[in-house]
Amino acid sequence: MKKNQYSNNEIAVVVNCNNIMAMPIIRLLGKAEVNVVGVFGSAKSNSHYHNIIKESKYLKQRVFFDETHYELELINVLKNFGESCKNKPVLFLASDTDLNFISLNRDVLKDYFLFTLPEHQLIKKILNKELFIDLAHEKNLPIPFSKKISSVKELYEYSNSMRYPIIIKPSWRNNDWLKKYHEKKLFIVNKKEEIKNIIEILEDFPTNYLIQEIIPGPEENIFCSFAILDNNSEPIEIGFCRKLRQYPPDFGNTSVAQPIENEDLKILSLEIFQKLNLKGYASIEFKLDPRDHKLKIMETTPNRFNRQFAVTWLNGINLPLQLFNFEMKIPTKKAFAHFSRKYWLSEVNEIRRIRVTKHKIKGIFRLIFTILNTRVFEIFDINDIKPFFALIKDYLHYFGKL
8 A cells, every 4th residue: 555645635534433343443444544534522521542552653534523412413524524625535334323323314414424334214113123033034144143122021032932041232332331330242141040030121211122142152252244235245355264262251342352263154145245235344243053053143234343353454454444445435445464373352351350350360360461462452553552651541540549
């Protein structure tokens, strides 16, 4: 990639940079000399990552909006920024909330920005865990045995026929859920007698829930595909990884991942992309079921980047850049991938994981070994060091309060 290939009028806008998913988008675009603008929500108490991400040297401009009236302020700041640009910027999304909002307002924002989305009803069905079950059955997609519930009565009813352990997760994690449970996605029920512990949660958050059978096996049995798709759901670029660890352990966000090449994973991913008519960025997380040796869909993510997609950078794949070029109609070629066995690491998630494990000393030594074999970190980057210093400062402030 030639330096300064992109003019000052060729701009990428990343929304919302309070989310850690924005960090790898900003960096990979910035490393390719794309002009990156970060849109940040501001509140009385900013998010953990707000002050970290805004320190990135790859941000050419930082735009802020008041989160008190989130949707109104965000649409206004986007329209105002779009109007100020000579050419339409390319829009990048870093959360499900922003994806849903942008999708709903696509007819307004398409006059100011370049972005590719499938129809809103499809996005809605994929983001909503309950609706996705129906979609998966309709499209004959491989998913674990699942049931939808909306009441305590239904929970008891289905609990008699499920194979334990199971997970229970909300169809949609709204802001109230995030405030109380933070990054917790689900609850694990190891036996029927534990169902009573979930009743209080159902009463506090009266939404629809999904009961899903847990696929046995270690975290290393979890695989992900990441792709940039054209308007016909054909891959412009695609990469894959295996999860090695995550936080919370067993059911959570990736903390360590390794790039892989797997033809069966590729064939299945491309088949699902086509069945769902996805376009733009898309990702699927699978788990290998040892009972039938088949990959089952754990989660599908359309049109907003995951935190661990940057693992593909280890193989020379720059997914945000491919999406940027696609939207700008700039001719591009697939990366000449060089296979790597090194790791991608989330420092924050690994530290969190060690804090909740029984064998902390063993966890620390394993982290040291992992760091020695890591080439892409979530926050640390020797060429963009200020966000890491901001992280250290944040942790020192936190421990100073204890």
